[in-house]
Amino acid sequence: MVSIKDVAKIAGVSIATVSRVFNSPQLVSPRTRAMVYSVAQKLNYIPNYSAKTLRKSIVGSIIVLIPDVSNLFFIDVVHGVQDYAESRDYNVLMGRFNISIFNVEKYFQLVKSKAADGIVLATGHDRVYPKISDAQNVNIVTIEEPYMDNPYVYIDNFKAIKQVIDYLLSKGHRRFGFIGFKSERSRFTAFKKIIKENGIEYDEGLVRLGEETAEDMPESARIYIKNLVEKKKIPDAIVCASDVLAAGAIKWLIKSGLRVPEDVSVTGFDGIDIVNLVTPSITTVDQPRHRMGMEAAKILINKIEGKDFDEKVRLPTRLIIGESA
Amino acid sequence: MVSIKDVAKIAGVSIATVSRVFNSPQLVSPRTRAMVYSVAQKLNYIPNYSAKTLRKSIVGSIIVLIPDVSNLFFIDVVHGVQDYAESRDYNVLMGRFNISIFNVEKYFQLVKSKAADGIVLATGHDRVYPKISDAQNVNIVTIEEPYMDNPYVYIDNFKAIKQVIDYLLSKGHRRFGFIGFKSERSRFTAFKKIIKENGIEYDEGLVRLGEETAEDMPESARIYIKNLVEKKKIPDAIVCASDVLAAGAIKWLIKSGLRVPEDVSVTGFDGIDIVNLVTPSITTVDQPRHRMGMEAAKILINKIEGKDFDEKVRLPTRLIIGESA
DNA sequence: AGTGTGAATGTAAATGTTTTCATTATCGTA
């Protein structure tokens, strides 16, 4: 490996000068600068990352942790984190954790060992939190829900669900089903509250809460629809807490001989690409996924660099009208 | 930051001993070991990653580069890389490159600067290759197609497409359409060759090659179907080079009043989750995406550590019978 | 001539490890 020493020796200057050529060129005379630069080029010199980060306190890389890689919602968030990080010259390490495996700690260790500067934790699972024993001195930004005193980026689930239900009410629907997650309760809570506010009685039999992984969702939707069909208790409209759930529900409704939206309306949540790939296309709540990632990364990097940062950022959602409702 | 020095001082031993407690405990007497360990625990000591990797030559982290994060095929590959890397105690940095932006070089720099040990390059775009000026001394494993003399993991596209066409022929189809990518030609080449071998004439008008990003695919499928419908030239079966293309084709066929598979059969390629979310479910070629990532990571890490590794690994595909053909 | 200023460069310390080599302690065996 060619080091700064080799460059210095051949260029006939001190290593300090070589370092300056790369880090603060304005401190070096144009002549030496050009000379050192050409020697470095010729030797194919590239500064060693470990040595650099050992000396400086900031590493220049952040971690983004998502629960489920096969869920496009999170992928879009990662995308956003990457885009912003890139603009600030940071690398992004992507990790994932299984709700069962809880290997979140490992990533905390990585930050503590200064392999990375901080973490964007993209999740709403409160169940993950208690397992994190020691999150002191670790820069964290969460998405969806706050975690301890850390800054976070979120959307207004209540408002979003209200928008959905108002839309469904305007279409004349009166009997509402809901399918969501055990781990994410705020959309479910919003659903219950809002239908009650509209004088509609809440029917436990029209509701199901399942697991949140992309693998489990279609199965959860299948069971839900199967139960409704068997009990011959078909709601006018089914509100789903994610697009994948909605796609699954639509699929099984059609398989059961029901028409969407003529017999049953279905709405999704997230706004990922599949809403336009299925037939009928899904009416859904568009979350600014990419932007959520960008904002989270922005807060994190500002915090890392000791700059001002927002304690919390709320981003707007938008109802996308498809053909499924 | 608490360093190895602090631990050594408080434990009353040398820093060498502390280092040994963590790296080769069998060299340290049980007594000292336990003592040092408890001091380290109390002080919350975590070895500094940069210092460690500066001293050792292996960093313990690899990069996986994919062209398009919103394509679930690549995400599954990344998943595989991560799973294998984890088993060998490596971290994974995920990068993506846009066909237009070509920021691949950046990741090569990262390896050259010893921020990572090597790269899994998951792509079939030969167009990327020429842009990589200097790939010497960088450990690379590619997926799908070879790049220079580097090892790679691949599938037999010809055999896979043959399996698809044989299946369609067995269902009595005789007029074949194809929709694929400008950048990935081997499936297209296989398609042309195989239908000719079966005495079917190749019709340029039933073929379309578009861009490969997940964003562009549905649009490409829409245009393709629109053209067919306008020209009233509807094939018996449409072979698609990806599942997303197939989903798009199905969607627009249905919108045009055609039934799938009654009027037109459609097949996909990849085997990603959406094949079961759309109606009808897609008949497709299942690629061992996760395993492809695993194998690539295995080759790479073996190469990094100077162990024996396979120069190329071919993995089997499998026809999944759905409802779309 | 002497002094002060600022630019350009160099010296050396500091960052936190791992590991080679040397030293000391322990213990069994002759």
Next chain:
DNA sequence: TACGATAATGAAAACATTTACATTCACACT
């Protein structure tokens, strides 16, 4: 008791940087 082998530990070099501080030099001004 002495010796050798082995186990346990320490001292210090090496890894490749950045940067505080020191030095040198040219030049302008008194």
